[in-house]
Amino acid sequence: MSITPRGERSIIALVGRRNAGKSSLINALVGQEIAIVSATPGTTTDPVDKHYELLPLGPVTFYDTAGVDDDGELGQKRVASTRKILYRADLVLFVNDGPAFDRHELELLTRIREMEIPTLMVFNKRDLQEPDPANLNYCIDNKIEYALVSAKTSDGILEAKRKADQTSPKISE
Ligand SMILES: Nc1nc2c(ncn2[C@@H]2O[C@H](COP(=O)(O)OP(=O)(O)OP(=O)(O)O)[C@@H](O)[C@H]2O)c(=O)[nH]1
Ligand SMILES: [Mg+2]
Numbered sequence: 304m305s306i307t308p309r310g311e312r313s314i315i316a317l318v319g320r321r322n323a324g325k326s327s328l329i330n331a332l333v334g335q336e337i338a339i340v341s342a343t344p345g346t347t348t349d350p351v352d353k354h355y356e357l358l359p360l361g362p363v364t365f366y367d368t369a370g371v372d373d374d375g376e377l378g379q380k381r382v383a384s385t386r387k388i389l390y391r392a393d394l395v396l397f398v399n400d401g402p403a404f405d406r407h408e409l410e411l412l413t414r415i416r417e418m419e420i421p422t423l424m425v426f427n428k429r430d431l432q433e434p435d436p437a438n439l440n441y442c443i444d445n446k447i448e449y450a451l452v453s454a455k456t457s458d459g460i461l462e463a464k465r466k467a468d469q470t471s472p473k474i475s476e
């Protein structure tokens with residue numbers, strides 16, 4: 304059982320491309336529909352925080368964020384908001400739904416590594432497709448733990464929670 308330091312909630316940031324299933328993953332992790340999900344890319348705009356008691360991690364605050372590939376002037380502002388969240392994150396759940404990482408994802412991954420934030424790569428939509436081999440290699444080369452899940456069927460979600468707990472020493476201490 305994990306206890307958060309200083310009695311604080313641990314901050315978990317969900318990042319990734321639009322439509323990757325970030326909001327769906329929050330719902331699957333907590334087993335409730337607390338985040339808005341839709342097939343329209345760009346559904347989550349400003350970072351949304353949700354408090355939850357998540358075993359085995361303890362009390363957490365999820366930050367659901369806008370897609371890192373959001374474009375245009377407004378999109379750029381949303382991406383900047385996502386980046387700000389990183390400064391507060393104890394754990395990043397990086398969500399990818401199959402395709403090879405694009406430049407937005409690679410740029411964000413580099414930043415996250417530079418900031419040394421514990422990261423679990425979550426390959427979502429495994430009911431539809433396997434992750435691109437290049438993405439798996441990226442994780443292996445950079446020693447990033449990963450989990451394969453379907454937020455839709457909840458397949459792999461328990462294992463992802465266990466890995467998230469192990470990935471974040473700060474949360475598990
Ligand atoms: N088949 C399948 N569909 C999924 C899965 N996870 C999410 N989806 C669908 O993918 C679409 C996008 O899901 P969201 O959770 O809204 O994705 P998001 O990353 O929050 O998207 P934005 O907020 O637009 O950035 C929705 O139509 C979901 O129902 C999954 O594991 N399997
Ligand atoms: Mg969303």
